[in-house]
Amino acid sequence: MRRSKWLHVPFWATYVFLYAPIVVLVVMSFNSGRSAYTYEGFSLKWYGELAQDERIRDGVVNTLIVAAGSTVVATVLGTLLAVGLARYTRSKTLDALALMPAVLPDLVLAIGLLVFYGMIQLTLGLYSVILAHGVFSMAFVAAVVRTRLSNADTSLEEASRDLGAGPVVTFMKVTLPQLTPGIIAGALLAFTLSLDEFVIAFFTIGNNEQTLPIVIYSMIRFGVTPKINALAAILLLVSFTAVIVGQRMTKIGESRAED
Amino acid sequence: MSPSRGRRLGAFVFLSPGLTYLVVLLLVPLVLVLSYTLFQRGRFGGVVYEVTGENFSRLIDPLYLSVVGTSLKIAGLTTLLALLLGYPTAYLIAQLPRKWKTVALVAVVLPFWTNFIIRVYAWIILLNGPGLLNSGLKALGLGPYELLYNQGAIILGLLYSYLPLMVLPLYAAIERLDPQLREASANLGASAFSTFRKVTLPLTVPGVLTGCLFVFVPSFGNFVIPEMLGGGKSVMVGNLIRTEFLQARDWPFGSALTLALVAVLVVLLIAQSWVARRA
Incomplete structure (x- = not known):
């Protein structure tokens, strides 16, 4: 396998490419400042604002x-x-x-x-x-x-x-x-x-x-705030959990079918 | 009940609801779009049912042809980059121990299951003027550069969104390869590179073609990513179609553009199956 060592570069590049934006998004959702770009300190306030946004709730x-x-x-x-x-x-x-x-x-x-x-x-x-x-x-x-x-x-x-x-x-x-x-x-x-x-x-x-993806889309057009990051972080958590639970369930289903 | 009557009843009970739904909400709408290409636009949207060839002659206007050309270029470059990144990734995943294989595959697909708009939004955060990449460059004494709102940003966004669709079929094709073939080639004195070029690559051509198609099709017809990351309103065919339908309200010309989009994709599908059969 030593000969295929150069393959590790694109392999890891793929994973860094896929996950770096997600990590940045989640970190920025805990930003205490108003900017979606510059991190000023830890805060949960955007999650609080999120819960009070009626448009998002309707979405x-x-x-x-x-x-x-x-x-x-x-x-x-x-x-x-x-x-x-x-x-x-x-x-x-x-x-x-x-x-x-x-x-x-x-x-x-x-x-x-x-x-x-x-x-x-x-x-x-x-x-x-x-x-x-x-x-x-x-x-x-x-x-x-x-x-x-x-x-x-x-x-x-x-x-x-x-x-x-x-x-x-x-x-x-x-x-x-x-x-x-x-x-x-x-x-x-x-x-x-x-x-x-x-x-x-x-x-x-x-x-x-409006459905939620449409709400997010129109929010982004009005400018980016850490509030969107907080929403993104929650959605990421929901879909990651769903995929992993789904994966587990298929595995359990398969092993039952084999019994 | 006689068997043939039972079969006919069964066919009716099971097939008619779904097929009716598909005819009314898929075939009729597509035929409508097809027929709208022949009519004139109404003054306040809608259509006037007078036959005209105008929509098609507008299609070959250099202005619109250049948009089609740009779309082909952007989708083509995205596909090429996805292949260059996806092939080595799929190749290495196929050689991992079984347990890690599943982990690596799930990790490739996981971002794909998160909200599409959110994934594109992440790139606005990264690329924007005061964004993270520019801060990094500033620390190195470079920039700031305008990274967002250009074709490069569109390609990056498309690549990010559809890379998993390249890796999966490639993985399936590489996984299916008999490792003994590669061993035989190596034993006969072939270098790693010529084994790849003469054995692995030719045998995985069907996977390459499927992956390329999976990336090219959604990239070519995209309007969300060029709109969010590309800035300009009519960079790609998808943007034009969106504008014609929702803003310019020229449905007949929008329909002609949609038909052109489908035509390009059908030509590609035919080319793909032709190459796959020869490979």
């Missing part, structure tokens, strides 16, 4: 509403679609259609929906974002559930049908219980994607509401 609530709504839509429709595609058709076109929202650039989907909502004269708001997030989240749920389906044992479903159960009963009593871990994973993915999504929400939310 958090809106983001959670959108994420919850679109996750429900995406999980129900995505699961059904995955079962339909895996068990009831061999169409490559339908496969491609189901995957399309995940591959399409977000800006293109955002423009399409803006034009469509304008055409049917829908008043924009949280529900138009829920419908929009449902489109791409559904593609991810369907993809995750399908991987689970392709590993599932089809003989149980066949046995159920041979014994006279219709497709709906077979689905409820046999397929669905087998799919539960996949559905939960898909729903978590849909929820996380919606929480962070900016571009599609920006185009389809209209002028009266």
Whole structure:
């Protein structure tokens, strides 16, 4: 391995590059001064100001509403679609259609929906974002559930049908219980994607509401303060915890499946 | 119930809700955008349904072509830098002991799961006039430089946002390689470099192509990063599209720009699968 020693330079450069901005962001959130750039001393005051900011509180609530709504839509429709595609058709076109929202650039989907909502004269708001997030989240749920389906044992479903159960009963009593871990994973993915999504929400939310990423975006345009850093630090903590817990849960799930 | 009737009922029950949703909220909107490229703009936004080729002739105006050129250049440089940084990283991760492999991979992906706007914001803090990098340079007796609001800052922001998307497919491709191939090459007297050039690199071309595509696609159509770090309003195609739809309210021309964006990406996808098949 001595010969590949020079590889260590870009390797460590990657990690420094990925984490240095995050460290700076968090350190600056504890700044007692007004500046987001120059550190003057330790203080928690920006976290206090954060808690009192109504715009941010509304943004958090809106983001959670959108994420919850679109996750429900995406999980129900995505699961059904995955079962339909895996068990009831061999169409490559339908496969491609189901995957399309995940591959399409977000800006293109955002423009399409803006034009469509304008055409049917829908008043924009949280529900138009829920419908929009449902489109791409559904593609991810369907993809995750399908991987689970392709590993599932089809003989149980066949046995159920041979014994006279219709497709709906077979689905409820046999397929669905087998799919539960996949559905939960898909729903978590849909929820996380919606929480962070900016571009599609920006185009389809209209002028009266804001999700948290949009609140942050417009705050930054008015100038940077340590308050944004404090918000950033909290969001970093939330998503890092979620990823690590998610990682642990998949591991536990895998080891259970192996038992 | 007869089996074929059961199958048809099943297909209907499972497929129709999701497909209806996709047709109404994905296909119809895309067809609308496509058809808007042929119409004229209304005086106060919206469209007038009179067919015109004007939107396409405006596309080849040198002004807009140069924006497309800049977008290609910025996305291309970002992809190249991501490859230069990502390949050695993925290569080393693939050789770590199993336990450290997971840690290293999670550490690459972790920033990707945090809020996109926050990640871009971090670079404003670092690059801004009184920001940290300039303070560091000042301590060395240099600067201050205007690091923010230029194409370099855009490339840095894009690289930061999409580097994980380069590392993951590269890692998957390198991990799959049989280490015996490299050993054989070394045993036959090849230097480390020629083993890399003749064995490792050719066998990981599909991973390289996937990674490049994963970085190029979101970079090329981006409007948030050029707006936050690039200063100027119409540096990249994404900025133009955003302006046409939300400010200039010229939806037909905005649609034509969107179509151009998709066209570039489709050409790239075709080129990618062509190269992948030959490799």
